[in-house]
Amino acid sequence: MTAPSDIQAGTSSSRAHADSLRDREIAVEQQHLDRVYRRLEEKLAEAEYILNDATSKASVGTPGALAERDAQVFRAGLHLQRLNSEFEDFLFGRIDLQSPDGPEEDGFPSQTPLDPADPAVAETLHIGRLGVLDTEYGPLVIDWRAPAAAPFYQSTPLRPGRVVRRRVIRSRGRRVLGVEDDLLRPDLEPVLDGEPLVIVGDGALMATLGRARGHSMRDIVSSIQQEQDTVIRAPAAGATLVTGGPGTGKTAVALHRAAFLLYQDRRRYAGGILVVSPTALLVSYTEGVLPALGEEGQVAIRAVGSLVDGIEADSYDSPEVARIKGSSRMVALMRRAARAALDAPGAPAELRVSALGEVLRLDAAALRNIRRSVLGTGATPVNLLKPRARRLLLDALWSLLLRTRPRTGDRVDREHQQREREAFDEHIGDDERFLTFLDAWWPALTPRRALAPLRDQRLVGRLVRGSLSQQETRLLAASWKHLDDDGRGALTAHDTALLDELLVLLGEPARPRHREVDAVDLLTGLDEVTTAADRNRRTFDARREAAERTEYAHVIVDEAQDLTPMQWRMIGRRARQATWTIVGDPAQSSWIDPAEAQAAMDETLGSKTRRRYTLTTNYRNPAEIADVASRVLAQAAPGVEPPNAVRSTGVHPRFVSVAAEDAVGPAARAEVERLLGEVDGTVGIVVPMDRRGEAAAWISGLGGRAVALGSLEAKGLEYDATVVADPSGIAGESEAGLRVLYVALTRATQRLTVLSGPLDLPDGDGVPALLRP
Numbered sequence: 001m002t003a004p005s006d007i008q009a010g011t012s013s014s015r016a017h018a019d020s021l022r023d024r025e026i027a028v029e030q031q032h033l034d035r036v037y038r039r040l041e042e043k044l045a046e047a048e049y050i051l052n053d054a055t056s057k058a059s060v061g062t063p064g065a066l067a068e069r070d071a072q073v074f075r076a077g078l079h080l081q082r083l084n085s086e087f088e089d090f091l092f093g094r095i096d097l098q099s100p101d102g103p104e105e106d107g108f109p110s111q112t113p114l115d116p117a118d119p120a121v122a123e124t125l126h127i128g129r130l131g132v133l134d135t136e137y138g139p140l141v142i143d144w145r146a147p148a149a150a151p152f153y154q155s156t157p158l159r160p161g162r163v164v165r166r167r168v169i170r171s172r173g174r175r176v177l178g179v180e181d182d183l184l185r186p187d188l189e190p191v192l193d194g195e196p197l198v199i200v201g202d203g204a205l206m207a208t209l210g211r212a213r214g215h216s217m218r219d220i221v222s223s224i225q226q227e228q229d230t231v232i233r234a235p236a237a238g239a240t241l242v243t244g245g246p247g248t249g250k251t252a253v254a255l256h257r258a259a260f261l262l263y264q265d266r267r268r269y270a271g272g273i274l275v276v277s278p279t280a281l282l283v284s285y286t287e288g289v290l291p292a293l294g295e296e297g298q299v300a301i302r303a304v305g306s307l308v309d310g311i312e313a314d315s316y317d318s319p320e321v322a323r324i325k326g327s328s329r330m331v332a333l334m335r336r337a338a339r340a341a342l343d344a345p346g347a348p349a350e351l352r353v354s355a356l357g358e359v360l361r362l363d364a365a366a367l368r369n370i371r372r373s374v375l376g377t378g379a380t381p382v383n384l385l386k387p388r389a390r391r392l393l394l395d396a397l398w399s400l401l402l403r404t405r406p407r408t409g410d411r412v413d414r415e416h417q418q419r420e421r422e423a424f425d426e427h428i429g430d431d432e433r434f435l436t437f438l439d440a441w442w443p444a445l446t447p448r449r450a451l452a453p454l455r456d457q458r459l460v461g462r463l464v465r466g467s468l469s470q471q472e473t474r475l476l477a478a479s480w481k482h483l484d485d486d487g488r489g490a491l492t493a494h495d496t497a498l499l500d501e502l503l504v505l506l507g508e509p510a511r512p513r514h515r516e517v518d519a520v521d522l523l524t525g526l527d528e529v530t531t532a533a534d535r536n537r538r539t540f541d542a543r544r545e546a547a548e549r550t551e552y553a554h555v556i557v558d559e560a561q562d563l564t565p566m567q568w569r570m571i572g573r574r575a576r577q578a579t580w581t582i583v584g585d586p587a588q589s590s591w592i593d594p595a596e597a598q599a600a601m602d603e604t605l606g607s608k609t610r611r612r613y614t615l616t617t618n619y620r621n622p623a624e625i626a627d628v629a630s631r632v633l634a635q636a637a638p639g640v641e642p643p644n645a646v647r648s649t650g651v652h653p654r655f656v657s658v659a660a661e662d663a664v665g666p667a668a669r670a671e672v673e674r675l676l677g678e679v680d681g682t683v684g685i686v687v688p689m690d691r692r693g694e695a696a697a698w699i700s701g702l703g704g705r706a707v708a709l710g711s712l713e714a715k716g717l718e719y720d721a722t723v724v725a726d727p728s729g730i731a732g733e734s735e736a737g738l739r740v741l742y743v744a745l746t747r748a749t750q751r752l753t754v755l756s757g758p759l760d761l762p763d764g765d766g767v768p769a770l771l772r773p
């Protein structure tokens with residue numbers, strides 16, 4: 001990233017001269033930043049004026065004036081909000097360009113070689129979080145997402161286009177702190193305003209990468225690298241698939257891409273981008289990034305366990321249970337469960353009503369037959385079939401009634417019979433006993449209520465029809481033991497996908513029978529005169545609204561390697577018309593059968609065109625940590641190349657071992673304490689999932705900078721320092737355990753300690769068997 005060292009300090013070799021050059025360049029940028037702030041203040045004053053003016057117009061009561069006022073207030077409010085939120089770290093880049101030489105494509109650097117004889121800088125552009133124009137409408141700052149800003153990220157010495165110098169400006173608030181330059185045309189000896197172009201290198205990227213981590217991710221807008229920028233600006237259509245090892249910036253790139261898409265086509269994407277994250281922890285870690293990019297509230301970031309409204313998955317399945325719940329064998333089970341839920345305990349076994357002096361009775365067998373006919377082929381959601389259930393019950397009762405009457409032969413008056421039938425339907429259909437029966441026999445089912453009966457192993461055994469082994473059946477039913485009759489109780493991210501499946505199979509429950517009287521209906525009598533078309537439209541509107549809430553224009557999937565087939569189905573339902581960005585790393589997959597997950601993804605994407613990218617540089621781990629992690633990668637995913645670590649700290653991971661298992665806790669605490677003293681930011685201790693409680697107790701009282709995590713919870717997160725305790729325990733958690741251990745070992749930005757007990761078989765240096773080179 002930095003310029004070659006012989007030009008880092010300009011032409012002088014003296015340190016003092018280098019410092020004065022740097023100070024001069026900082027002063028140049030400070031001047032520009034001051035201009036930008038003056039302009040922003042003018043804009044702020046304008047926005048406030050409009051706001052006040054708009055308020056004064058409110059006294060003019062005509063509808064036109066009010067509408068105009070609302071529009072003005074809205075615009076001014078937006079403007080103020082954006083200006084206020086984007087004042088921090090506002091300006092971060094600059095490019096100095098030669099004059100255009102031949103055609104350019106969308107502002108991207110032309111491939112045409114430039115005339116080396118003309119070293120003059122013809123144009124200078126500043127890049128920031130938001131575009132700002134001066135009073136003459138000239139660009140003071142260009143929005144980082146604008147095509148004109150692309151060369152800032154895309155130009156390299158090999159493919160410089162028009163860029164001769166690329167500068168990263170570090171600032172805090174209104175003060176410029178430093179600049180870092182890349183000279184992209186060393187062959188040119190470029191000239192700016194008749195003076196040789198100054199090149200300053202102060203290691204801004206390395207400073208960024210090395211700085212302390214907090215509990216939220218920062219944006220990388222000032223230091224997006226070329227291969228990352230290519231992904232961020234990739235066309236939206238079809239599916240953009242991005243792979244890359246740990247720390248290559250997949251999550252960061254995915255979030256910046258959301259901001260880019262909004263900039264490109266705000267109307268299409270506003271409110272319509274969904275980012276799916278593997279855990280709630282990762283959601284809270286990343287959710288500050290988009291607001292920092294000025295995109296507050298436009299993008300929904302949700303954990304895969306919280307994709308269904310009203311459900312927060314807050315517990316984890318064991319790997320064996322996860323494997324069953326995630327597999328596509330659950331599709332058939334859920335279909336049968338949705339029907340079987342009608343037979344919940346307490347469902348009435350017979351219907352008895354009296355009509356025209358007769359007692360009519362439908363027994364269990366008759367009711368079973370009727371239910372089978374109502375359900376038919378199963379294409380219609382169960383809850384929507386209640387009106388059909390009512391009709392078939394009335395048909396059956398009517399047939400019973402007819403049977404009690406003497407036959408009148410062919411001369412039966414059809415019209416008379418028709419009228420009788422209508423009266424019968426009205427009489428029975430409104431009868432309180434009949435209605436109570438119908439509500440109990442065809443209850444409004446919620447997904448949770450339909451899941452609850454599966455606590456019963458015998459029922460699951462009946463419904464799976466041999467597709468699960470006895471052991472799997474037992475495990476599955478046992479995982480729902482704690483649910484009550486309404487399905488209340490803790491749920492996992494795998495349950496969420498099953499509940500979503502059930503939601504589709506059941507449909508929204510019918511409205512309550514005795515609906516609240518609508519005051520407007522009472523006043524207008526409108527309900528009396530609604531037509532079938534009106535009613536259809538209402539249903540259609542309601543469905544459309546629901547669809548609008550859950551369907552997105554673009555779906556971004558983070559850590560896609562972990563999604564199960566059932567989760568792919570769930571996400572696919574929210575993306576029927578969507579374009580996709582999917583980022584992941586198969587070598588970090590905690591899903592046991594990556595091939596099955598891959599097939600599920602392919603099925604979800606269907607015929608959409610795929611665009612593939614690979615990110616190759618690890619910005620998180622220093623080389624010393626990456627090197628140790630790569631020993632596990634070689635076992636977890638033989639043949640997969642680790643990404644190149646971009647920096648090295650000279651500090652090697654520590655290996656600590658204890659002779660007895662019960663010494664692990666105190667040693668872990670001591671290590672976390674030591675690391676808290678060594679780094680300014682966060683320290684995470686990662687343990688096997690079933691030791692999370694223990695680990696929390698080990699570090700209790702050490703303050704908010706220390707965090708205890710189960711192996712699966714560490715996904716996507718990062719800490720200044722990490723302690724990975726019980727590595728063989730993590731590796732042994734499931735068939736994917738080695739990949740999960742690889743994830744754990746790649747969370748640290750500065751320090752890593754591996755803590756082993758006797759079961760890890762450490763050698764004399766404390767290096768556990770799994771981590772020996």
Ligand SMILES: Nc1ncnc2c1ncn2[C@@H]1O[C@H](COP(=O)(O)OP(=O)(O)OP(=O)(O)O)[C@@H](O)[C@H]1O
Pocket residue numbers: 208209218219220223224225228244245246247248249250251252253585588619620715716717718746
């Ligand atoms: N161009 C960049 N400039 C500065 N920091 C960067 C850049 N790219 C990535 N980073 C930083 O590197 C770290 C890793 O990024 P990120 O979490 O997006 O990687 P990832 O590929 O999603 O990792 P994992 O697969 O392990 O979850 C973050 O701290 C991120 O801010």
